Amino acid sequence: MLSCRHATRHLTHLKQRPLRRQKCRHFYFNAELLEDLQSRGLVSDITRPDQLKSELSKDRQVAYAGVDPTAKYLHVGHLLPLLCLLHFQLRGHQIIPLIGGATGLIGDPSGRSTERPLSEQSIVEGNVKALTAGIQQFFSRAMEYAKGRLQPSDTPITEPDVRNNLHWLKGLGLLEFLRAVGIHARINTMMARDSVRTRLETQQGISFTEFTYQLLQSYDFLTLYRTANCNIQIGGSDQWGNIVAGIDLINRVNALSSGEKSEKGFGIVTPLLTTASGEKFGKSTGNAVSLDESVTNVFDFYQFFLRTADTDVGRYMKMFTLLPLPEIDAVLEKHIQNPERRHAQRLLAAEVTELVHGKIGVRRARTATSVLYDNDIASVKADELIDAVRGLPLFHTCTADDLFGVSVAKLAVRFHVASSNSAARQLISAKGLYANNQPVTEPQHKLVPSDLIEGRVAIIRAGKQKNAVVSLQIP
Numbered sequence: 001m002l003s004c005r006h007a008t009r010h011l012t013h014l015k016q017r018p019l020r021r022q023k024c025r026h027f028y029f030n031a032e033l034l035e036d037l038q039s040r041g042l043v044s045d046i047t048r049p050d051q052l053k054s055e056l057s058k059d060r061q062v063a064y065a066g067v068d069p070t071a072k073y074l075h076v077g078h079l080l081p082l083l084c085l086l087h088f089q090l091r092g093h094q095i096i097p098l099i100g101g102a103t104g105l106i107g108d109p110s111g112r113s114t115e116r117p118l119s120e121q122s123i124v125e126g127n128v129k130a131l132t133a134g135i136q137q138f139f140s141r142a143m144e145y146a147k148g149r150l151q152p153s154d155t156p157i158t159e160p161d162v163r164n165n166l167h168w169l170k171g172l173g174l175l176e177f178l179r180a181v182g183i184h185a186r187i188n189t190m191m192a193r194d195s196v197r198t199r200l201e202t203q204q205g206i207s208f209t210e211f212t213y214q215l216l217q218s219y220d221f222l223t224l225y226r227t228a229n230c231n232i233q234i235g236g237s238d239q240w241g242n243i244v245a246g247i248d249l250i251n252r253v254n255a256l257s258s259g260e261k262s263e264k265g266f267g268i269v270t271p272l273l274t275t276a277s278g279e280k281f282g283k284s285t286g287n288a289v290s291l292d293e294s295v296t297n298v299f300d301f302y303q304f305f306l307r308t309a310d311t312d313v314g315r316y317m318k319m320f321t322l323l324p325l326p327e328i329d330a331v332l333e334k335h336i337q338n339p340e341r342r343h344a345q346r347l348l349a350a351e352v353t354e355l356v357h358g359k360i361g362v363r364r365a366r367t368a369t370s371v372l373y374d375n376d377i378a379s380v381k382a383d384e385l386i387d388a389v390r391g392l393p394l395f396h397t398c399t400a401d402d403l404f405g406v407s408v409a410k411l412a413v414r415f416h417v418a419s420s421n422s423a424a425r426q427l428i429s430a431k432g433l434y435a436n437n438q439p440v441t442e443p444q445h446k447l448v449p450s451d452l453i454e455g456r457v458a459i460i461r462a463g464k465q466k467n468a469v470v471s472l473q474i475p
Contacts, residue, residue, distance in 0.1 A: 027090045027091070027146060027150035027151060027152055027153060028150065028151045028152070028153050029090075029091065029150070030324070032053070032056075032057075033056055033087060033088070033091055034046065034049060034052065034053050034056065036087065037084060037087060037268070039318070039325060040318040040319055040325070041271065041315055041318055041319050042080060042083060042084055042087075042270055042271075042319055043084075043268055043269070043270065043271075044237045044269050044270060044271040044272075045237070045240060045267075045268075045269050046266070046267070046268050046269075047243075047244065047247060047265075047266050047267040047268075048263065048266060051263070051266070052232070052266045052268075055231065055266070056093075060092055060093055060094065061088070061093045061094070061231055061232055062093065062094040062095075062096065062224075062228055062229050062230040062231060062232065063084075063085060063088045063093060063094075063095055063096070063230065063231075063232035063233070063234055063268075064095070064096035064097070064098050064163075064221075064224055064228075064230050064232070064233055064234070065081040065082070065084065065085050065095075065096075065097060065098065065233070065234040065235060066098045066099075066100055066103075066165075066217070066220070066233075066235060066239075067097055067098065067099050067100065067131055067135065068100050068103070068104055069099055069100055069101060069104040069124050069127035069128050069131055070104065070119070070127070071127060071288075072126065072127050072130035072131065072134075072292075073130065073131070073134055073290045073291065073292035073294075073295050074131065074134050074135065074138065074290065074291040074292065075282055075288035075289055075290045075291060076281065076282035076288070076289045076290075076291065076304070077273075077281065077282045077288060078291070079291075079319075079320060080236070080270035080271070080273060080319065081234050081235060081236065081270055082097070082135075082138060082139075083319065083320065084234045084268060084270060085097065085139075085160070085234060086139065086142050086146075088232075089139070089143075089157060089158070089160065090146055090150065090157070092155040092156070092157060092158075094158045094161065094228075095158075095160050095161070096160070096161045096162075096163055096224060096228060096230060097135045097139075097160055097161075097162050097163075098162075098163050098164070098165060098220060098224070099128050099131050099132060099135075099162065099163070099164050099165070100164075100165055100220075101124060101125070101128045101164040101165060101166030101167075102164075102165045102166040102169035102170060102216070103165060103169075103213065103216050103217065103220075104119060104124045104127070104128070105119065105121060105124055106209055106210065106212075106213055106216070107119075107209075107210060107213070128164055128166075132162050132164075134291065134292060135160065135162050136160065136162060138291060138356065139159075139160045141355065141356065141357070141358050142355055143157070144358065145322065145354050145355045145358075146322055149322045149323065150322060161228070163224075165216075165220050165223075168219075168223050169216065169219070172219075177215075177219070180219070181215050181218065181219050181222075181249065182215065184248075184249055184252040184253065185215055185218075185245075185249075189245075189248075190211070190214060190215075190245075193214060193241035193242075193245075194238075194240075194241055195214075195238065195241060195242075196211060196214075196241075213242075214241065214242045214245045215245070217239075217242040217243075217245070217246060218242070218245045218246040218248070218249040219246075219249070220246070221233055221243070221246030221247070221249065221250060221265065222246065222249050222250050222253060225250050225264070225265065231264065231265055231266060232265075232266045232267075232268065233246060233247075233265070233266070233267050233268070234267075234268045234269070234270070235267075235268075235269055235270070236269060236270055236272065237269045237270065237271055237272045238272065239269060240267070240269050243267035243269065244267060246265065246267075247264070247265035247266070247267060250264050250265045251263065251264055251265065273319075275309065275312055276309055276311035276312050277309070289301060289304050291356050293357065293361075293391075297391050297392055298353065298357050298361045298364050298365045299364070299365050299368040299369070299372075299388065299389065299392060300392075301352075301353060301356065301357065301361075301365070302349045302350075302353045302361075302362075302365030302366075302368075302369065303349070303365075303369070304349075305320075305345070305348050305349040305352050305353070306342070306345050306346065306348075306349040306369070307345070308345050308348060308349075310335075310339055310344075313332075313335070313344045313345055313348055314328065314332045314344070316348055316352075317331070317332075317344065317347070317348050317351070320348070320351070320352045320355070321348070321351040321352065321355070322355075323347075323351065331343065331344050331347055332344055349365070350362050350365075350366070353365050363384075363388075364384075364387060364388040365388070367380060367384050367385060367387075367388040368385075368388040368389050368392075371385055371388070371389075371459065371469075372389075372394075372465065372467050372469075373465055375437055375461070375464070377436060377437055377453060377459065380453065381453075381454065382453050382454040382455075382456040382457045382471075385453065385457055385469065386456075386457065386469075386471050389469045392469075394415075394416075394467050394468050394469055395469050395471070396415050396468060396469070396470045396471070397470070397471045397472075397473050398470050398471070398472060398473060399472075399473050400472060400473075403447060403458065403470060403472055404446060404447055404448065404449070405446070406446065407443065407444050407445060407446055408433065408435050408440045408445050408446065408447060408460060409421065409424035409425060409428060409433070409440070409443050409444075409445075410424070411447075411458075411460055411468075411470070412424045412427070412433060412460050412462065412468070415460060415468035415470060416468065417433075417460050417461065417462045417466055417467070417468050418433070418462060424443075425443050427462055428440050428441065428442070428443055432462055432463055433460075433461070433462055434459075434460070434461040434462075435447060435451060435458055435459070435460055435461075436451060436452070436453060436458055436459050437459070437461075438451070452472065455472070456471060456472050456474075457469060457470065457471050457472070458470045458472075
């Protein structure tokens with residue numbers, strides 16, 4: 001019989017890291033953790049929920065969720081597992097965001113009908129580095145967000161322990177892996193996984209590389225279980241088979257070591273999130289809405305949630321915010337009274353933007369929204385407006401000669417507010433072209449310094465929402 005030393009030999013050098021305590025404390029909640037997660041719609045399934053509830057009530061637990069390094073940035077599709085981890089962290093549990101620096105070189109077949117192209121190692125390494133910084137920033141800002149909404153208790157919070165599975169998989173030889181993991185895997189069980197069975201039904205089939213992905217993820221769970229006392233894995237609903245495989249591996253290795261059957265390890269999966277119309281959540285004109293401002297600016301991030309349909313807004317507030325559920329119900333009741341005011345959407349957008357981008361991000365997004373969509377420039381400051389729209393395609397800088405030396409009609413064409421000179425003249429004739437909310441009445445009208453906001457910014461607008469924000473370059 002295989003000795004358990006083959007399963008643990010490669011793990012001996014992976015000592016548990018010392019836990020870093022944050023100055024803030026964990027927080028008081030009205031609901032028990034699993035009950036809260038379920039009430040907020042963050043859970044689609046749990047393995048052995050009664051036993052997990054008992055474990056959570058006894059002692060501090062360790063939970064992890066994997067992040068696939070297919071890009072350099074997190075996107076809104078990551079929010080559900082990250083927020084599940086956050087709920088664990090806020091109650092004093094240790095969380096491990098695990099970046100798949102090794103498994104990212106292979107590709108997870110879950111949820112895919114075709115083979116994932118293999119990524120270059122240098123690209124994956126760059127993605128891992130960027131994701132590590134992005135995850136740390138997310139939890140740092142989320143903690144600040146939580147402080148403004150929850151009452152702290154006396155138990156310290158531990159910082160997220162961000163890890164990379166390349167650390168233990170890069171030195172693992174094939175023979176050792178087969179003796180440690182392969183001996184416990186059953187082909188019939190592996191082939192029954194949804195991700196595998198679906199691919200087997202296609203003409204392309206599934207490669208051996210992707211077929212063994214679930215074994216690598218199982219080994220991740222075993223490694224964290226042995227080196228970090230991690231007993232809980234969180235993932236999307238498409239990860240259910242991989243998570244169950246990891247739990248099975250842990251218990252088979254334990255049984256081999258002790259000679260007795262055990263029930264260790266738990267899995268929590270979040271729902272596959274779609275809009276009420278059935279579209280995949282987080283996609284905007286084909287691109288994922290990013291949590292990284294350099295990819296999706298704060299204004300567009302805020303607008304993404306502001307555009308939430310009435311049928312989805314209540315669900316999203318429960319999932320993506322830490323607002324108490326009774327408060328959310330009250331907001332939705334108010335929203336029903338006057339849905340045209342979009343009170344619920346405005347609150348949702350502000351809450352999620354603060355969670356991801358902080359209070360400054362909310363202020364910038366609201367400033368841009370007020371000016372560009374509500375056409376309210378009465379109280380806006382030039383510096384605030386420039387800061388709010390910097391990085392947007394509609395923001396431009398201009399010298400004094402260029403700004404004051406040509407007509408507003410030509411500026412409208414240059415900055416893509418009007419498609420042509422004739423289109424600009426038609427807008428003027430129809431009283432549809434504006435400079436800082438003042439209608440342009442003559443085709444040859446030029447701006448003067450007193451027309452600008454604080455002598456620095458001009459907003460050229462066609463209709464209600466087609467804008468260009470032009471900042472005067474200061475010598």
